[in-house]
Amino acid sequence: MNGGLDAVLRLVRAQAVLVKRFDASLGGLHGVSLADFTLLLRLSEAPGDRMRRVDLAEALGLTASGVTRGLVPLERIGLVRRDPDARDARVAYAALTDTGRERLAEMRATAGRVAEEVFAEPAWTEEDTKLLAGLLGRLGGTGIAGQGPAGS
Template structure:
């Protein structure tokens, strides 16, 4: 009879994934609280604004934004709606292809993002205050490999 409470030698990757999931939940909870309390945006909203701000021309096709955010196309559309209603994000059609739509960060979105960046940095620094910087750099590289992405 196998005892699942005893970690097998090959469970290192699973243990990492379980800890990563728990850490991700803690990060989202902390940043949601900090950003929501000050700016009325979630951490997901913050990420969307950051992706748009870093994109050429401050705009991305919705499908590209969905990929960067790890969402489906319909998921990114649902996430953008409140940001559009509050004027932080706008829509821009592609003049050459009516099927393509862009999400665009507005001047108000830039202002909110600029202000929220300080709060997000403070919350992140507090969360990771005991982690040595060289370990954070190595872990960031590993997470980039897991995510299969080079953005953010």
Template sequence: METITGDAALDFCLRLARAQAAMVRRLDAALGGHFGLSFSDFMLLHHLAKAPGGRLRRVDLAERQGLTASGVTRTLLPLEKNGMVARQPDPRDARVGYAVITSAGHEMLDNALVTAREVSAELLRSSAPDQLDALAAVLGSVAGMNLTNS
């Protein structure tokens, strides 16, 4: 296996940061214009929908979002106010709280998924599927993820 140089690694990281910023801008604009959601809101709903029972502990949600616990709480507030997410206490431990996607949140996510998929396909239109699989593996490794905890 060939070792990656510091210059190649830095170039990749700089390109990745620029690509991430462009992707977020495009998804924010599309999701915001159609549904009033930010891409961060969309990701939060997506993580909740994929979780068992449609709920996650706030600390687990924060880890998946790449946010602090207080950052995820600030992100959840407007979604709770709009009825897309609810709070659920743990009956066995009062210190633990869950965020739960509601039926309104599922409906919003289902509609937003169509737009998110279209924008994502447009952003990646010139990439071959095997390139995406390889890049997904690299990005998952950087983020400390695997296919089961995406």
């Protein structure tokens, strides 16, 4: 029996469940998907709240075209602005607008609440959650620093 394969299949399943749950809350309250939220969150972590679209793609694990398509609705509803680069006419930054920052704070609260619900359900301790995040960090390459649990 291959425990790793089992873990992978469970991970895929868990992801589907979680994404549905977050999409429902974020969509209902703020009109955005979890993917939208993640994108905005990345932008908010960048200096000046803006990134080149190609770097955003890299950071999110998407292709450039995925980012182009994902940004369209966010620009339309005014959460993200398209910013040209003075030096290089090829690049267009995606930048968080003031509205985007405000709305993002609300979304973060919603997402945080959902996460608390998820990890409160049966018997999740703070330790468990951290442990899970650490293990997942080793798998995904989030771009954010994060190691696994210390080697006991």
